[in-house]
Amino acid sequence: MKYKFINFIQRIREHLWFRPLLFCLLSVAAALFSHQADETPLNDLVPEIQTDSLENLLDILSASMLVIAIFAVGSMLSAYSAAGRTATPRSFRIVITDDVSQYALSTFIGAFIFSIVATVALGNGYYNKAGKFILFLITLIFFTAVILIFLRWVDRISRLGRLEHTILQVEEVAAKSLSNYIKNxxxxxxxxxxxxxxxxxxxxxxxxxxxxxxxxxxxxxxxxxxxxxxxxxxxxxxxxxxxxxxxxxxxxxxxxxxxxxxxxxxxxxxHTRLFNEDPRFGLITLTEIASRALSPGVNDPGTAIHIIGSHERLFFLWNDKNREKEENKVVYNNIEVPQIEMSDFFDDAFKPIARDGAGFIEVILRMQKTFSALETINNPEIKSASKKHAKYALNRAEASINIADDLNILKKATL
Structure with a gap:
């Protein structure tokens, strides 16, 4: 039951509406909480806040936040669409969970709801002297938070959806999933x-x-x-x-x-695969980005080379000698679990790139250098898979490249 509840929370947190809803509830609570100060000795200690000035401040907050929230949603949707077009549709689930964007949108909507609720309560005489003062402080806090988060979000949205940033996000998710798998x-x-x-x-x-x-x-x-x-x-x-x-x-x-x-x-x-429980899915998603970049309509071998570098970093996670080994920690002694073959990881990461990039010497050459680097990892399965895929990539290149000098360079670089 606990596992299902945790899983439910993890899934619901990925939805775009979750954080805005949470911030809306918190903003309503903040607006109503100010009234509690009226029942404390603060009434004799705090200065008088004019109702008109507080209403003007709340009006400014509500008017500006609604515009900014609409602008934020439009910018985020454009970024999500760009990620799907330039990278792969499988990256959409990762891009949409961007924490900075979700916190920014949540803050904007939460500030708007807060200002509306506070304005209605203020107009109906809900607050006394202390309540108005606390409401004034909370409003200033919202203003400060909105300004800081907006500045941070502008920097983020300028990169969100761009191919390089999407690759980085996918690599981070893949690294987390692979690390968990390698550990256990x-x-x-x-x-x-x-x-x-x-x-x-x-x-x-x-x-x-x-x-x-x-x-x-x-x-x-x-x-x-x-x-x-x-x-x-x-x-x-x-x-x-x-x-x-x-x-x-x-x-x-x-x-x-x-x-x-x-x-x-x-x-x-x-209906779909999940990144956090599926260590192969991150590699597959990265490789899909490389395959799209190598398609005749895009013709961007530089992105494929970038992806090969990402794969190299991911496979070097097996090289972490300081990682805590927990694979011998048996908790479920009645359950037999098969392991994923290293050849499957290599097939996911490199085989499609070797196929689609066979005609690009710079791509195959970068792959051969990666295989040489991976062969230095003290893991027999990785060594064997590196040699196998180095030969496969060379065979693919020989079938597509007709220049003898290029083939000689590739043969010299092959394990």
Whole structure:
């Protein structure tokens, strides 16, 4: 239940309306809170604030905030649209969660609601001397916050939606997801090592992408029925009703209908992939940006080279020798979890770029240098995948480049 609540909060926070709604509630509370000061000794200590001056101040705030909020929404929508056109539609979910823009819009709308509520309350004699003074202070705080946030937001909106900034945002999200995976690839479960010859398949009840796995619910089920669960799918996989998403094994007689229902309830299936639980999705999104840049209509190999550099930084996360190793920390000892093959990560990151950039020597050359760098990481799987993809990229280039000098340069740079 706790996991579902946390997941619900995480999902709802991604919506554009969440922070503005929260700020609206806080602004209404602030406007009404000022009245509480009238019941304190502040009435004898604070100076008198003229109602007319306070009303004028609130009128200025309400009139300006409505205009700025409309302008902010228009600018943000333009930035979101630009991100979808120049990068990839998959980046929209990341761009729309930009904290600076959401806080700015929330502040503008919250200040507008505050000024309206305060004006109505002030006109109906809701405040006395102390209440007016507190309302005056809160209004000044809103003015200061609006000015500072607006200046910060103007700098942000000038970059929001631009291709370079979008790439940076996607890379940051991908790095976070990959770091979590590298730290704990088994999700605190156990590796797939046990005999499941008598295991019974559990089929998905919906068709779509597996988005999240509630390991605690699965462990609770396994302990209740004295069974072992082997997951057959990880977040990011597209499942259907004829696909075995898991297997269960037990020495007891099982109510497979109930077990299947509870396992499916622990596995969230949706229409799209999620970045935070799917470490491959960030790599795929970056590669889509590179493929678009290499299309004949765009012809921008520089962006593809930029993406290759992003991939190199992401794979060097495996090189962090100071990272706390938690993969041996088993919490869900009844759940077997498969690991993602390193070859899958490399296929997501480099194969489409090698295909679409085969005719660009600068792109393939940058890839070969990246593979040489990745080969220095003390990880046998990365070393093997680097050599394999270096050869694949060279073969692609040989089929597209007819200049012998260019091919010789690429061969010298190949592992």
């Amino acid at each position: 690839p088994l999700r605190q479960g156990v590796p797939v090592i046990h005999d499941f010859e008598n295991g019974k398949p559990i089929f998905a009840q919906n068709t779509g992408y597996l988005q999240q796995i509630n390991m605690s619910d699965l462990q609770e089920l396994a302990e209740e029925y004295d069974l072992r669960v082997r997951l057959n799918s990880l977040p990011g996989k597209f499942v259907n009703e004829n696909l075995e998403i898991a297997y269960v094994s037990s020495n007891n007689t099982l109510d497979l209908t109930e077990v299947s229902k509870r396992i499916n309830n622990a596995l969230q299936i949706g």
